[in-house]
Amino acid sequence: MSRSKTLPSGEPRPRYDAERLLDVAARVFTERGYDGTSMEDLSRASGLSKSSLYHHVASKEQLLRRALERAVDPLFAIVDEPGASDGRAVDRLEYVIDRAVHVLAERLPYVTLLLHVHGNTETERWALDRRRAFDKLIARLVREAVDDGDLRADVDPATTARLLLGMVNSLVEWYRPSARTHGAADRIAHHITTLAFEGLRT
């Protein structure tokens, strides 16, 4: 992909710059923490001038919010998909876990940021609240599936939800997309649901 910041006409590339800025911001916020990152740092890391930054966003916090929405919005969009709303709870749970892996793989820097947020600003507290809401949604599905008799009753739903998401979220530690990993999200999602629902023992 071209790294040029201008079109042949000399005009800036607003959409491309805005995309790249979000990607860079997510990575720098994750690495240094939101508090430890200045607009100066983001200007340096993105190669965009500070005036160009302020052309795209009103403030550092707006940039954080937009970057976090890139993770939060597609995660919650899963819930409205037919696979998450029709059928037995156990199948809906499996569907949501499978789709969450795909969102993580596709939105890796943004989900990584979401998982590193501490909660000092309003935006960070909003993000933590969204994380908790997603965790609860998974726990509710587990509870429903246990009540349906489809999941074993000797495990606590809240802990099960945490362990399922622990596996899914661990992707941000070790999943690195590359040309070689084509279809990898499908395989990992299948791996997680097989391990969790069928178990590893033969």
Added chain:
Amino acid sequence: MSRSKTLPSGEPRPRYDAERLLDVAARVFTERGYDGTSMEDLSRASGLSKSSLYHHVASKEQLLRRALERAVDPLFAIVDEPGASDGRAVDRLEYVIDRAVHVLAERLPYVTLLLHVHGNTETERWALDRRRAFDKLIARLVREAVDDGDLRADVDPATTARLLLGMVNSLVEWYRPSARTHGAADRIAHHITTLAFEGLRT
């Protein structure tokens, strides 16, 4: 527990201070990053004077090393226990996962630090190397258990190891020991091995 820094005689409590210093250092390193933490910060956070700090440790890096050893040493000690060396690979794997949960629960601030280390100094690179060695050890046990026919062969051993450790390591995000959580590590360890080896479906 008394927070007094002196004995009735007015003498400092060297062992207690050394313990507390390690605990405080692990938490502060995790929160601000090793690079972002000064001996000044550690003095403030521990309530020990800087000269007292240097009575206990030669340098900030030695403090990091000792804090990380509190996680690394007991994790590798598991490997030498009879449960990890005798019997079928699948049972040894289950044993190691179970014991690793207990180490995490008992050494929470130190394992949390270990999982947040980046690798800029020699000590951090050593810690990352130890983490990788532990991951490989788990992957080797998975592979052996697959070869024995005890674990399903349609899942990749390296990914299985990452997912198992993803569940175990997620404890640092949500496990908070308290008076109410007596026996919780046992329950969580049982939960993880049941989920992973038997599966959740009835």
